[in-house]
Amino acid sequence: MENLTASRKQIVAISGSATAPSKTTELVKAIAHRYMTHFDADLTLIEINKIGPAMSGALTRADLSPENVHVLEQIENADLLIVGSPVYRGSYTGLFKHLFDFVDQFALVEKPVMLVASGGSERHSLIIDHQMRPLFAFFQCNIAPLGIYASEADFQGSVVSSEALLDRIELAVDLSVRALPKSFSS
Ligand SMILES: Cc1cc2nc3c(=O)[nH]c(=O)nc-3n(C[C@H](O)[C@H](O)[C@H](O)COP(=O)(O)O)c2cc1C
Numbered sequence: 001m002e003n004l005t006a007s008r009k010q011i012v013a014i015s016g017s018a019t020a021p022s023k024t025t026e027l028v029k030a031i032a033h034r035y036m037t038h039f040d041a042d043l044t045l046i047e048i049n050k051i052g053p054a055m056s057g058a059l060t061r062a063d064l065s066p067e068n069v070h071v072l073e074q075i076e077n078a079d080l081l082i083v084g085s086p087v088y089r090g091s092y093t094g095l096f097k098h099l100f101d102f103v104d105q106f107a108l109v110e111k112p113v114m115l116v117a118s119g120g121s122e123r124h125s126l127i128i129d130h131q132m133r134p135l136f137a138f139f140q141c142n143i144a145p146l147g148i149y150a151s152e153a154d155f156q157g158s159v160v161s162s163e164a165l166l167d168r169i170e171l172a173v174d175l176s177v178r179a180l181p182k183s184f185s186s
Contacts, residue, residue: 009041009184012078016048016085016096021158023118027150028084030160031114034173035080039184044074052095061102071099076107080180081141083132084116087124091131092117100135108139112180114172115147118155125149144176 013032015025025047032043051068058064061072075081085092115132119125128147136143154165177184 007040007183009039009079010044010074010077011035011041011080011082012044012046012074013082014046014048014075014084014096014099016083016093016099018049018052018086018093018095020047020049022047022049022086023150023155023158024084024086024116026155026158026160027118027148028082028116030166031082031084031116031148031169031173034169035082035114035177038173038177041079044078046071046074046099048093048095048099051099055098055102056095058102064102072102072104075099076104078111079184080112080114081108082114082116083136084118085127085132087117087119087127090124091127092135097135100139103139105139108136108141111139111141112144112176113141114144114176116149117147118150120152122149122151125151142179144172145179146172146175148172 011032013028015028017024051071054065055068085096113136115128117127128149148168150165154162
């Protein structure tokens, strides 16, 4: 029998925000939906504000709850990661880094990754290339050439609203799709 789910990809989107509602969460969701116009996929959303309280007291992977070990496995087994964080003090949030400190060092090798951040202003947009890109280069990921940064002016509340941001999402995702492995084309 034909397995109709064989080509379904697993997109895992991570939002490093400590709060809800969250601009970063809405942004990573909008980006995931753009990817899903290109190929069939299931979307798993991981929100730091939900997993953070249980994760923050853990110093090693062995300290994590079974639920949070499952979160790590979802990240490690994803076909594509969308990794987003708000800018806190000029960088990604501490809990975003704490989560990735538990991820197996070699589990993300060659994994396609889209870098995403939201900040109060445009001033910290280099977080994408100066903070996030080195972290995912450490993991030897296949990092999308263009990341996506948004600031306060791009949202109404937490909803992605600016045409300019929607254009950036389209451009960055479409560019990254061209660099995805052949297994992504249906
Ligand atoms: C603790 C803290 C530190 C922040 N530091 C910065 C910063 O250094 N640069 C910046 O542009 N915005 C900064 N902001 C603003 C947030 O990055 C911005 O509001 C972001 O869009 C919030 O995303 P969220 O709704 O997903 O939490 C900070 C906010 C908080 C709460």
